[in-house]
Amino acid sequence: MADNGLRKVLADGLWHNNTGLVQLLGLCPLLAITTNTINGLGLGLATLLTLLASNACVSLIRNLVRPEVRIPVYVLIIASVVTAIELSMNAWFHDLYLILGIFIPLIVTNCAIIGRAEAFASKNSLPRALVDALAIGLGFTAVLVTLGALRELIGSGTLFAQAHLMFGEAARGLAIVVWEDYRGFLLAILPPGAFIGLGLLIAGKNVIDTRMKQAATVRAKAAQAASTA
């Protein structure tokens, strides 16, 4: 039973209640940073780390914090965690930090994070809060990476360009030039491309959801017919 609960938390975060595609939270960094795959991955992982740390803290102190000051306490926790992550990135992934720079502090204002603290972590045990953070964070990262890959592929005809900023010089070979001599499609890189791309992703998710629902009804009907027969 407990396992079922965790599985639902995972499915909600990754798909049914996805931050990027359903809740549409944290759109500012989502739209601004996804000009290529690696940027998306970098911001996604930073957000995931923040979520894990903030959900864990909030869950641990949930019986200690008085309700009237809980929001300021959450903000304090999130701001401290994000600042620590920002400094660490500046120290160990400096080149990536130079690109993501202004969006890291913005994680503080990503309402998805305080939203999870308030709506989930403050009411659930540590393991459940961690699973929730993992699911929400991975779901957000998946959207960032997919949108980044889409825009990079259409906009500049490459994939994983600048991978060395994140994984070191050895990863320079990861960069794939998909189309040689590609002239680039500017719209995909510019802000409108972000909106169009995100719109397509949301539409795609809705199509899949509808298909799945239809399949489920058909199956249910078949089962019913079989049982009556």
Add this chain to the structure above:
Amino acid sequence: MLRNVIASAVLLTLFAIVGSGLVATVHDGTRERIARNEEEVLLRGLHDVLPEREYDNDILRDALTIDAPDLGGTIIVYPAFRGHDPVALIYTVTAPDGYAGPIRLLVGVTADGRVSGVRVVAHRETPGLGDDIDASRSDWIERFRGLSLDSPPTPLWNVRRDGGVFDQFTGATITPRAVVKAIRTTLLYSRDHCEGLYERALQRMTEDDHG
């Protein structure tokens, strides 16, 4: 009621202390590394403009701050020497008239008045149109290496649209125009002021040696 207020205040204070403690610890642990990173990035930029083998002084320590309204106000100049012979001055120039705000450049000018190299360090030009000034996007910026006020002659130090010799980009004239103008202005400034700057730098260096 009062007890509640005090309990909340104590709680908030505790969290503020823990939070700032965490940030202070991380800051302390990463400070040196961050400073080293920033220095490295700066040096990398400077070496793109002037190869490391050309000079032998500590270019960051010997940096000068000068007042040059033409080049963007109070700016930093990195003087490069080999022994006591001037090699080049690297100016941190701001071109105020980019398409989407100021463009920050490193412009190296050798002692004999040639461009040793140019790099764009910060800009907000349109991706795909104006950002070809960025060395990571195209080699347009390499075009300036070795040029001086005599070649091409000063009136030709313009983009083609303005009757000069430098290519603009398809769909973007303002950005290259701003860069060309900034480089020209730097060369003119260097022609008039470089001797004084080398002297100031040398003086500082010899003072440091004795001090």
